[in-house]
Amino acid sequence: MGKFYPLLVSGISILCFLAQITPLQAQTFMREQGRAGSREQRGKTREKGETRERGEKKPTTTNYQLPITQVSQLSDVQPDDWASRALQSLIWRYGIVTGYPNGKFLGNRALSRYEFAAALSTVVRQLEGAIANGKPVQATQDDLATLEKLLQEYTAELKALQSRLDSLEARSAVLQAHEFSTTTKLAGQVIFAINGGGFGGDSLRDPTGTEIANNNPVTTLFYRTQLDFDTSFSGTDLLKIRLDTGSNGNRDNAAGVLEPNFGSGLDFSTRSSRNGELGLGRLYYSFSAAKNLQIVLGTAIAPTDYLDRNRYANRSFVDFSTQALVNNYLLFPIDEQGAGAVVNWQANEFFTLRAMYLAADAENSGSRDEVEGVSALTRLLYPDEGGDRGLFGNPYQGTVELEYSPNPGFTLRLQYSGGNTFDRHFDVLGANVELNLSRQLGVFGRYGYGSYDDTIFGDLEPSYWMVGISLRNLLLPGAVAGIAAGQPFVENAVGDATQTNFEAYYNFPLNENLAIAPLVQAIANPSNQADNGTIITGTLRTVFSF
Incomplete structure (x- = not known):
């Protein structure tokens, strides 16, 4: 110089x-x-x-x-x-x-x-x-x-x-x-996965005691595809339209078949159950109402796109895939897409406040057809459904999250979610933490405690927890590995044991557009039943992004 x-x-x-x-x-x-x-x-x-x-x-x-x-x-x-x-x-x-x-x-x-x-x-x-x-x-x-x-x-x-x-x-x-469009960009993702697994013992029972399996499921090859059309009119706004399709949702992977109620299925598979049909995965408009204040309005919004995020356990297509390990399983009775609004306010360098209102069946006021968008846990607790539907009927939920990040290596999120599911009230408190111990090692966890009124098991006060570690550059540069464990539904009134989920994965990106990500799941005391044998599954994911 x-x-x-x-x-x-x-x-x-x-x-x-x-x-x-x-x-x-x-x-x-x-x-x-x-x-x-x-x-x-x-x-x-x-x-x-x-x-x-x-x-x-x-x-x-x-x-x-x-x-x-x-x-x-x-x-x-x-x-x-x-x-x-x-x-x-x-x-x-x-x-x-x-x-x-x-x-x-x-x-x-x-x-x-x-x-x-x-x-x-x-x-x-x-x-x-x-x-x-x-x-x-x-x-x-x-x-x-x-x-x-x-x-x-x-x-x-x-x-x-x-x-x-x-x-x-x-x-x-x-x-x-x-060009194709002066304002629209196209992005996409394709996932191919091979999955197989089985359980010990002669049969498996669900939390109500009903038999759900007496033999092991066959090995499956399934897929997920999504196309995102992202349009901006001012440079600070976003109109997102996502089209997606896939195979048979929770039925195309062994864990989803053998334990479908407490979040053991593969998240990236379960959340887009299309069975070969093309569907609308996202539809919303996001804009900045003021400095550091973002508002999202839409008819197809996914709550976990904005809330309960975690850098180590959130992208189910390349890291942890077990539903109960990807998000707080109690916090979102509406866990797929719904209609509503999200507000994101970054108060300063350290604090961010988020709030969301979501209705699961906003377009079908008074309809008695099956409600889409609610979690498998919600269907287990309230099998008779019901409710007024519509944008301000039920099921609906409101969620608030306060994020505190004093430095890039530590983040704490405190959460509250409440609302009605099929004319019954629920309240859930949650916490989400992540800590970077070094350039290679990170630890993280979630906790939840809630109340669900008038379920088929009575009034419940379940709790939830999960913890895990993440390792970067393990064996190969750019690779990421993780191990996590959790109990999605700790409640003595449901079953005679407590289900515990384990998962280990290894994500190796071959380049910026292609990754290979195998994972192994183990589920002890599935469905909170002590007589149920342990479930073991394995999945090999191949992810193309463009």
Whole structure:
């Protein structure tokens, strides 16, 4: 970097000051970037050849970048990275940090002059905006003088960036005239899975004592497919339409056949029970009503898209798949799609408040057909259904979640859910926690306690819990493994034992679009019946994303 190295250090120090990190960390960053640049220069020819062999695209400054609202959106930034907190501060306060289309920050790449010029331009715009609006500027006169020097030094790069933007605008106009849609993007996912399993003993009984199986199910090959049409009219809103199809829901996997009531089925399979027919999986419109305030309105909203999320146990197509381990099984009597609204308010860097209202059968007021969207547990407790239906009839539920995340490595969510299921009231309290112990190791858990009135077993006060660990880069780079255990329905009035679910999985991404993810399930005392033998199942998932 020659004679301009001290000036660049000063510039980086200003950015770091705005991000609330130390000058020592800034100098460390510069040294790391310098070493990275030297390594990149020495290995340029070799890396180019390797990139061709792998068929990968090397990131360049011409790749467009996507807005980032949270550090967790950057898949290659870990909570224990020294710069993680600084990045979050820059994102929250100044909107400076961006990521590449593959969801990575690529922090180990050497910083080019163009990239530094782009960040410098963003800082200047933020300062100018603060001054114009009479807001306090968190920079000294020396800092501003250094920025002025940097602007002079990077005049050529800033002009070149403007020229590139003009060229991109012209090319964009041509593409918009010929593309599929000026506002709509298409994304999709295809899952193929092989599943088999069995149980010990002669037969299995459900929680009511009725026999549900006396032989092992056959091995199955099943699938799930979804297409998302994402449309934005202003750049800050989203109209989502999802079309999906699949095989026979909970009946296409062994755990769903042998224990269908307490969340043992495969979540990604059960939630889209289409039996070969094409259906509407999502339909909603999301928009920003104010800064940090998002509102979602729709006729096909899934509650777990917004609530009870967990970075280690939430994506059932590649990590844990047992329903009772993916979400708090008591919290969502309506666990599939329904009509209603979601409000998401990020109060500050640490606290986020979410609220949801959802009706399971909003379009069928007064109908007595079978209600879609309610959980298998709800059907077990209230087999006679009933209710007024409609948007404000029942079944309906309201859920509130307060999320506290003081740093990227720790998150706590406190939840309440209440409402009516078939003219009977329910209340549930929940907690969801995740903790990153190191770059490779994370632990997590959920707990729930609720009351369900006037079930076929009487008034119930069940509890729920699950815990697990997650390991990154186990055996192979990029691979993720996890082990979890839980008891979905702890209630002495139902059965004579307590069901316990175990699952272990291994997710190996072959590339950005293809992953292989085997898993094994074990279910002890299924259906809360001590006489039921242990169920063992295995599944091999192949996931294509595009």
